[in-house]
Amino acid sequence: MNKEYLIYKLSDEVKNSCKIPKEAFTQYGVKRGLRNEDGSGVLVGLTNIGNVVGYERDDKGQLHPCEGKLYYRGYELNDLVEPLLKEKRFGFEEIAYLLLSGQLPDKEELQAFTELLNDNMPLDHRTIVHIIDLEGSNIMNILARCVLEMYTFDPNPDDISRDNLMRQSIELIAKFPTIIAYAYNIYRHSVQGRSLHIRHPKENLSIAENFLYMIKHYDYTELDARMLDLLMIVQAEHGGGNNSTFTVRVTSSTRTDTYSSIAAGIGSLKGPLHGGANIKCINMFHHLKEAIKDWTNVDELDTYLNRMLAKEAYDHTGLIYGIGHAVYTLSDPRAMELKRLAGLLAKEKGREEEYNFLRLIEEEGIKCLMAHRKSDKPACANLDFYSGFIYEMIGLPQEIYTPIFAMSRIVGWTAHRIEELNFEGRRIIRPAYKNILGQKEYIPIDNR
Known part of the structure; x- marks a missing residue:
């Protein structure tokens, strides 16, 4: 049989094998998309990290629209952003500290944490070579592959103790901007025929400033950098129910390694119905x-x-x-x-x-x-x-819009992974699917 025809035949047969009547979901009480009939999400977990409020529920269980609220570790988003605007300072590092630890840092803690992030921003030369080898690929895919490659460079990749999880989280938060910037510069060179620039991150810059420096050299304004910083803050976390964070929590519940779990989150975020x-x-x-x-x-x-x-x-x-x-x-x-x-x-x-x-x-x-x-x-x-x-x-290109989302959300992902692996009574996340296809009698191959 012709191989191309076989692929077509298999694909055509899927039309029937994938048919599930829409009314069957109601018949069996299935919450499609993990959504209730009123549009609210099915409650599948508890968290202390982010809280997404889009409606109020009355005593009778009815939903009522309300002005949206987003809380990071109990603090309303606006209360975190407003001081940064007034004081004209960068705050992504402060928010990362809050989401990871549950506490707002004092000045000394923030300074030490910022320095720790800066220390971890440079890439291993093997990762740089790997990025060069992947020239022209989708940058979200390059990011995922680089994250998986970090497993091989980690002296203790499978350790899920709190100390090791925190170390890995800080390294990932710090290295995402550098990976994305390098991947784009190589894409720009190999696909668009532009000059190739690999700029090392600077110690005295915030993550937002460093990212723009690595992408655009000094071709950005202070307002550009502060706007990117604030945009990263509002994308850093969105509760445990968004698709990519839930993906990270599901995979983390199996006790897989950090890099496999985060790569899965990247794959989820890439989709055009999510980060894309x-x-x-x-x-x-x-x-x-x-x-x-x-x-x-x-x-x-x-x-x-x-x-x-x-x-x-x-x-x-x-x-x-x-x-x-x-x-x-x-x-x-x-x-x-x-x-x-x-x-x-x-x-x-x-x-x-x-x-x-x-x-x-x-x-x-x-x-x-x-x-x-x-x-x-x-x-x-x-x-x-x-x-x-x-x-x-x-002045940022479309090729890195979704990667910047990942660069922001890695904070929320790692915070949720740490929580998933450290709360009491944790279990592997294993929902059920009901099979609605009846049993079939086996037919010997000569009689098919």
């Missing part, structure tokens, strides 16, 4: 800038957005990217912070007209989506709606 959504949003924005002649004309914009929802325009998916969230209802606190940051950056970059247009897309996109759904369930802009625009204004 920021590229979908900025590409949609570019399209709308071309498609809408008058950026202030609400009627023209609404007409086009409704055509998108009807699958008649843009990419015919029926989606307005960046609008809607699985948990948040009235607002996503991360999007609220990024909207404010985008406004500050747009003013410096002379891109206020685009920023105002993006805000109009948000407002009208929510209205059009709710009308299209014929539902009073509120929707809001999510994190991805503004993040791509901020990256673009800083």
